[in-house]
Amino acid sequence: MRRFLITAVVLILIIGVGVFAMDRAVAAYAEDQIKQQTVAEVARRGMSSGEPSVDVGGFPFFTEVVSGEYDQIVIVLPDLKGQGITLPKFALTASGVNAPLDALRSGEGTITADKITGTAVVPWDVVVKQTKFKDLTLSADPDGTLKVAGEATLGGFSIPLTGKAKVTLAGPTKLRVQVTDLSGTDPNLNALVKSLIAAYQDKLVFDVALPKLPYDLKLQKITATPDGLDLTAYAENVPLTQ
Numbered sequence: 576m577r578r579f580l581i582t583a584v585v586l587i588l589i590i591g592v593g594v595f596a597m598d599r600a601v602a603a604y605a606e607d608q609i610k611q612q613t614v615a616e617v618a619r620r621g622m623s624s625g626e627p628s629v630d631v632g633g634f635p636f637f638t639e640v641v642s643g644e645y646d647q648i649v650i651v652l653p654d655l656k657g658q659g660i661t662l663p664k665f666a667l668t669a670s671g672v673n674a675p676l677d678a679l680r681s682g683e684g685t686i687t688a689d690k691i692t693g694t695a696v697v698p699w700d701v702v703v704k705q706t707k708f709k710d711l712t713l714s715a716d717p718d719g720t721l722k723v724a725g726e727a728t729l730g731g732f733s734i735p736l737t738g739k740a741k742v743t744l745a746g747p748t749k750l751r752v753q754v755t756d757l758s759g760t761d762p763n764l765n766a767l768v769k770s771l772i773a774a775y776q777d778k779l780v781f782d783v784a785l786p787k788l789p790y791d792l793k794l795q796k797i798t799a800t801p802d803g804l805d806l807t808a809y810a811e812n813v814p815l816t817q
Contacts, residue, residue, distance in 0.1 A: 606631055609674075612686065612815055613650050613667075616789050624665070625653035645672040648688075655695070657786025660705065662695040667789070669815070686815040693792045693808040697785075702804060706752050706781035713740065713752070715799035723754055723779075729771040735760040736772065742804060745782050747793040750804070754779035790815070 606629040613627045630649045650667040671689025699713050706713075711725035721740045726733060738757035745751035757776040759768065785794075785806075792808035799805075 609648060609650070609686075609815075613652070613789070616815070617652065617655070620657065620787050620789055622655060622657035622786055622789070624655040627652050645674060646670070648672050652789075655786075658784065660697070660701060660786055662697065665693060665695045665789075668692045668694075669813070672815070674815075688813045688815055690809065690811045691790055691792060691813050693788060693790075693806075695806045695808075696800070696803045697783075697806060698803040702752065702783060705783040708752075708779070708781070711736065711754075711779075715801055717801060719799045721799045723757065727775060729768070729775055732768060732771070734764075734768060734772065738776070740779075742797050742799060744794050744797060748785040748788055750783040750785070750794070750797060752781050752783060 610627050610629045617624050628651045631645055648669045652665040655662040655665040669688040669691045674686040703713055710727040711723045713721065713723055715721050721742060723738045723740050726735050736757055737760050738754055740752060740754045743751050754776050757772055759772060788808055790810055790813050792810045794806060795809040796807040797804055
């Protein structure tokens, strides 16, 4: 009996290892096919990126492949570039993915996702370059307060400045950065200089056009962080193949 139990345990382990190996092999195949589709989608948008990484969640994965239904697929695009803007990391999370095995194998047919969420950070130097704030820098406190600082020549005076700004959505792939509270660092400025600063502030409204995002994702949320602007984009009922 003891020998039988040992033999049974060994067989179960062997079968388990075999199933796991087969499961991972199938996962690797599906991830490679999805990666190829992602590269094609980026190219269709007139963009480029580093090699995408794809992670298909779920185990046993084999059952997902057979059914063609995947709970979640995460795709990470490094250095996504378009329209003169580089996003160091653009992460896509696709939920409720329908990918029939024949479509994966042949590269034809329809693969869809119930929803896709995209996230990225636009570094502050990229934002400043796009807004043409040539005299000012942008930064954010941990609480999300957006700050401006710098020195501008106004009316022949070189004036150190400080203040606050806000960023809002101005379109499906467009941000608007506006300075809302600008003042000189010197508390003893006269009325003329203060009026020059106020007039300068009124001009500091700029739109930042992002590249047309993969899968027609639309901006949903923007948050200022010390590293840059955190973007969240969203789309529903998305075809992952064209």
